[in-house]
Amino acid sequence: MNRPVSLTIAVALQWVAAVVAIISGFDLVAAAFSMSGAGIPEQIEAALVNQGILDISGGFVVAGVFMAGILILALAFVRVMVAIYLARGRSWARIVIAVLVGISLVSGVAYLFQGFILRASLTVVVDLVVLWLLFNASSSEYIRQQSTEQADSPA
Numbered sequence: 275m276n277r278p279v280s281l282t283i284a285v286a287l288q289w290v291a292a293v294v295a296i297i298s299g300f301d302l303v304a305a306a307f308s309m310s311g312a313g314i315p316e317q318i319e320a321a322l323v324n325q326g327i328l329d330i331s332g333g334f335v336v337a338g339v340f341m342a343g344i345l346i347l348a349l350a351f352v353r354v355m356v357a358i359y360l361a362r363g364r365s366w367a368r369i370v371i372a373v374l375v376g377i378s379l380v381s382g383v384a385y386l387f388q389g390f391i392l393r394a395s396l397t398v399v400v401d402l403v404v405l406w407l408l409f410n411a412s413s414s415e416y417i418r419q420q421s422t423e424q425a426d427s428p429a
Contacts, residue, residue: 275419277361278412287404288357288371291378295350302343309336349374360408363420368408375401375408 309315315332322330353374359367382397407413 275416277363278416280407280410281360281363281413281416284371284404284407284413285357285361287400287407288353288360292350292353292357295346295353299343299345299347299350302339302346304343306336306340306343309339363417364424365417365421368413368417372405372408375404 310333315336317332318335319330319332322328322332353371356367356370356374360371379398379401382394382401385394385397
């Protein structure tokens, strides 16, 4: 059985999501370096002290921005690797992608509460489409067939 179009679209959307994540991750890493060079940690620390927060340094906040960028880059790499296995019809890959999409749905709802209506709507709609593409009848049948073939083949 050939891979259904719905699963191919889901895989392509994962690649698009990974590219967006890579851009976002590098943007955060670059922002952290830019913040460090521009004296932002000191400004953050002064603002925190003005608010009565004495136990968090500005450098810690900048390090957090840097680590967030690294985490997003790592998740993009995971998404690419899992998308490759999803294209091969691996059931575990579909579950991992569904979990990642579920996390993205939560962030879409968070965008809604922050007032980003367009971004929230787009995120939620795309995530729901991806879930449907992953779990519709043709995708499920393909993954079931691939899983059976993999189980029947000698290791």
